[in-house]
Amino acid sequence: MKCLSLMPLLAAVIGIVSCNSQSEISYEIVPTPKTMTAGRGSFLINDNTLISLPDSALFNEAGFLSDYIAEETGKRLAVAVKPVSEKEISIDIDKKLPEEGYELTVGSDGVSIRGGSSAGVFYGAQTLRKCLASDPSLPAVKIEDEPAFGYRGAHFDVSRHFFTVDEVKTYIDMMALHNMNMLHWHLTEDQGWRVEIKKYPRLTEVGAWRKETIIGNSTDVPKRYDGKLHGGYYTQEQIRDIVSYAAKRHINVIPEIDLPGHMLAALASYPELGCTGGPYEVWTTWGVSDDVLCAGNPKIYEFLDNVFDEVLEMFPSEYIHIGGDECPKTKWQHCPKCQALISKLGLTDDGVHTKEQKLQSYVMKHVTEYLGERGRKVIGWDEILEGGVAPGAIVMSWRGEKGGIEAAKAGHDVIMTPKSCLYFDFYQGKDVSKEPLAIGGYTPVENVYMYNPVPAELNAEQARHILGVQANLWTEYVPDFRHAQYMVLPRWAALAENQWRDPAVKDYDKFLKAVVPLTGIYDKNGYNYAKHIFDVNASLSTDVELNAIVVTLRAAGDPEIRYTTDGSEPTLESAVYTSPLEIRQASDIRAVTFRNGEKGAEFEENISFNKATATKISLGVQPSDSYKYGGAIMLVDGLRGNTMFSSGRWLGFADGDGLDAVIDLGETVEISSAGASFCIVSHDGIFDAKDMTISVSDDGKEFRDIARADFQQVTEETAATKEHVLDFAPVKTRYVNVKASSEGDVPFWNWLAGSKAWLFVDEIIIR
Known part of the structure; x- marks a missing residue:
């Protein structure tokens, strides 16, 4: 590729230039032309x-x-x-x-x-x-x-669920419609190996098939399975056919062979490649397996070299993705071979990276150098930064933007794909009862559209390392192709805007108009797509100057929108929406579209109000990059989250960090209680606050404690939300500091025992 560089994003403002009106x-x-x-x-x-x-x-x-x-x-x-x-x-x-x-x-x-x-x-x-x-x-x-980015990618996981050659080709046709040029094809996983490797026939004889598949969410108790054999793979001839099909549409196919983790299908095929020697079986559930390639076994390097020799013959792509994500080090810590190699290499813990993380870096560097000698460039998930990244490796930043920013500042090329807005296995409708099963989270079209893949903290030279942007479709909960289409369309339309045009220029109302004729093309081609954009879409923002929650309602095609704020059902007699609503009290907003008198699907949002709502807020400790979303202001936006912790309603604090929020009430007022709401999903290492302290100040500098409480922690698997509000004698103040400690270490009874607990916080409450 000659065009994988950041186009001058600031050279011109993208818009319509007309010699007439x-x-x-x-x-x-x-995407909107320049x-x-x-x-x-x-x-x-x-x-x-x-x-x-x-x-x-x-x-x-x-x-x-x-x-x-x-x-x-x-x-x-x-x-x-x-x-x-x-x-x-x-x-x-x-x-x-x-x-x-x-x-x-x-x-x-x-x-x-x-x-x-x-x-x-x-x-x-x-x-x-x-x-x-x-x-x-x-x-x-x-x-x-012309495009803003040379890398315009879409990811397709065919390992968790297998898709036919014709379905992959249709996926490529859909990409072409959206001016995409990179198909990231995820071909190997714990749940299935999908690419024929002639030197290792058991990879497809054994590794391509699992005996059954878990039903429902992988966290459900008890677990249920369908008892049905699932699998399939692509022959080398079929792969060459797909690669050729894509090339005619100016799409490059980038294969991913994920290593050294997510290799259970390979271990089931060749048990000698694991630390314990097995027995292993192709995984029938979702998640992250502790069984990974044995880094201390010389056979894995021979295995990887031989696999990539055949992969390179099938894929002419300059880029080869080698994964590097979610590789537990548990087996390496207890494996004599791995520990011997660590000793031989002189790897040690340095307070930043463990010796096992450095061992993974050793594996990744071996593959990177092997492929580099053959004229190829490596892409890896942002975990490849841990323990040292090989020169020339491209970082795919998925756990937020932090990895991409770090890599760009260090001179590495980057592809942005943060899961908070570019993981299309997340729900795209708030009412999940009306949506097909998804892994969780909430990513509507507007969130995709509003994303800017060039982080503000990068200077012009560093920004040139942002090659482009990609969205990912993981298929744990996507069992068939119509479901796959539904998950990416029309979110791909919003993605295409970010890939093709200056992503700093946003006009969502104009986009909603433009996407209507595009859905006509979807219809002509029989593509299954989500229709949410034709219903009421609401944007809620917190305006601290107005002390209000501002609600903007819109829908594709500019239909009439009628609404109520008291929770009553909107009718043709209800108020017509003409401009943003400024909400300053508890409200239950309901709105619907009317097209030729026909009522569309209803939107509903409950906005709670207390003295902290729509006030200025600052945080002493910042949330994790993966769960920061809109930042501190989300804690005073009047919107409550449920146990879907990745919905965008919660701020997540990692590594044992707690909440330290200061609320500026704008003037001195009397208060008698304060606190916050917390999310508990113990299976995912998310626990309740351990304790809470409330302090007040007249000047925002000197605070005095006025209330404190300890909270009893859960002792079994729990998914719930809790509101902790501490009462105290009435006090007049302007500034309120709410502090809450995290659980610290995950308790012994939890499968994540030994790691640091997460603390997820939603709304600050002051009365």
């Missing part, structure tokens, strides 16, 4: 219209363009190598344009697509396709466009 441009396109300039007149495609090209080099792109026009208009246009004449659609390459850039010109005398390469022409063809979906009469326009 902006309203003359009727096109709604996702510039669109309206012309005069229009062009109408008829049965005699030709697609002309200068030579046969662009036959592939011309064929796709013909298919797209037939899809939108029903007219199949002929393709001819000939000089350009009027009333034709011409395509050509202009080396003066950026490699993936293009110019699309529509005039009364014809249509022209010029690209900096065949890829640029292909993206111009995609845009013309979307112009036809938006307005089939093609009003005159000139579009000049």
Whole structure:
């Protein structure tokens, strides 16, 4: 790839530039082109219209363009190598344009697509396709466009659940529609090995099949299983076919062989590769297995070298993903071979990284160097930073932005994919009873759209290391392809905006208009997608200057929205939404769309209010990067979370950190109680506060304690929310400090015993 560098994001403000009035441009396109300039007149495609090209080099792109026009208009246009004449659609390459850039010109005398390469022409063809979906009469326009990022990725896990060759190809077609160019194909896992390796036939004879699959959530007690054999794999011939299919659509397929953890399917096939020698079996549940490759066994390095030799023959990709995530070190700590290698290498704990983390780094560096000698570059999850990352390795930042920021500052290239907004196995509707089962969390389209993959703390030089952005689809809870489509569409539309255009420029209302014709293309192709954008979507923000929660309601297609704030059902007689609502008291907001009098799905949100709500807040200890979301202001936003701790409602404090929040009430007022609400999900190491202290101050500097309490901890598996509010004699104050300690170490009876407990906090309460 020649284009994997950050385009100058600040060089121009992306928007519509029109030589007439902006309203003359009727096109709604996702991703939004860099510039669109309206012309005069229009062009109408008829049965005699030709697609002309200068030579046969662009036959592939011309064929796709013909298919797209037939899809939108029903007219199949002929393709001819000939000089350009009027009333034709011409395509050509202009080396003066950026490699993936293009110019699309529509005039009364014809249509022209010029690209900096065949890829640029292909993206111009995609845009013309979307112009036809938006307005089939093609009003005159000139579009000049290029992507903001060279890496525009989508991830597909086919290991937890297997998907057919045709389904993978459809996934690739969906990617092409969204101008994506990198398919991160997750091929190996504890639950299944999916790639044929001829030197190790048992990887697919044994490792590709599990005897049954867990039913429901993996944390459910008791666990239930379906008793059905599940599996499958791709032959090397099938893989080459898929790689070729993607290449024609200008998509590079990046294989992931996840190591040294997530290797239980390989260990079941070849038990001698593990620390204990087995027996092992392909995992029938989800989660993270302690059984990993034995780093102290020389056979694993021979095994990995041989596997990658065959992988490289199938995948011409410059990039190879080698995982590196979620590798427990438990077995290594007790393995004589691993400890012997640690001693031989002179690895020691240094207070930052353990000797076992450094041992994993040794494994990763071996593979990185082996692939580097063969002209390939390695991508790894951000855990590869632990213990030292190999030179040239690309970091995929998934546990938040912290790993990506650290890597970019150290000079490593980075792909941003934080799970808080780019893990598409999370729910996209708040009412999970109406959603297909998901792993948890809540990531609506708006959260994806509003994400900026270039962290503000990076300077211009460091920002150049952000190669691009990717969303991930893990399939523990995605058993079939229609479900997979539902999870990524239309969230991919919001992702495409971040990948293609300047991600710092946001206009969500405009995006909602543009996504409507795109869903028409989904419909024509039979893609299953979530319809939430057509219902009421609410954005709630905390305005401390107004002392209010500001509620913005919108829906794709600009329908009429009617609402109530007292919890009553909205009807055609209810208030019509025209501008953001400023909420200053406890309210139960309900809203619905009306399209031609037909009522849509209802939105409901309860906003609680106390003296802390919508006031200024600061934190002495910052939450984990993975669970910081909107930051401290979330603790005074009037919105309560449930036991779905990754829903975006809770702030999560890791490593034994506790809550230390100072509330500025704005003026001196009388209060008599204060506290906070906490989430407990003991299975995931999330425990209640151990104790709480309330302090007050007149100046925000000198605080005096006025209340303290210890709390009894849970002694068995528990999932609940708790509100701890301490009462005290009335006191007049302006500043309130709420401190809560975490449990510290996870108790002995929990499977995470020995690690540090999480503390998840939601709303600060002051009365």
